[in-house]
Amino acid sequence: MNGKDTERLIAETGVTPKKSKGQNFLIDDRVAERQVEYAGISESDRVLEVGPGLGILTSRLTSRSGDVTCIELDAALADYVTATYPSVRLIRGDAVKVPFPKFDVFVSNLPYSVSTPIIFKLLEHDFRKAIVMVQKEFADRMVADVGSKDYSRLTVNLFYRADCRILENVPASRFKPKPKVDSAIVEITPRPAPFEVLDERTFLRVTEITFNHRRKKISTSLKAAGMMPPGFAEGEIPFLDERIETLDPSEIATLANTIFRLWNNADDTGSVTEEKPLQ
């Protein structure tokens, strides 16, 4: 595929590429080839692709596995994919809303407007590997170091569940229509968290509310969200005077574990003796 092929296909399908749907089509076959190669797909893998578009990845995925499911929001593109790749199981709809089928490998040039909810949704599933194309600045947030400006809720949530690395940067000129920003291909490999989390809900909630006010003292954010355990003794909760952006994910887990214990009056093993809901 090159720019001309893509223009022809856009004309044939009658699609008017929309920014709101993140419809910037990849036009470089070599990039697509490498992206699918990184996924290490075997014949028996169940493959899921979000947003097949004009099929630059889909054609390669179907040549590697007989079990490919695509989710496409745009009706004209969904029609095109069904007609061109009959072996694909196509789900028409919004990938943020429709349930994902079971899959081993996830490959997608993500629609930029929904990259965050789709990555978070992805993390709720059990899979072997994901290879995603995202905006470069989003990729930087996925893999950011503690204390950097890109270190965020996304970084911590991802690190909790997976190893994540940028495989290559892809310039904006490799897409049609050309987006304003460059992209990057990121590999996500799920693994168990390298630290203990007593209660996942508390860990994710502490991460969310503290990063919502990343420059505030942790105690301020926790108090505002009603998460500070009542009647705790001075020094019982670590890191309260720090800002969340200075804590690495395992320190955030230590903070969340302490809060969970205090709320639930749990002993050191985390076994709950008195269940109290978080606010």
Ligand code: SAM
């Ligand atoms: N895979 C193609 C490629 O690499 O050229 C297209 C990628 S384009 C960045 C994003 C694709 O996702 C488009 O086909 C768009 O119609 C589709 N899309 C946008 N929002 C979506 C959503 N919420 N759910 C499913 N597909 C969506």
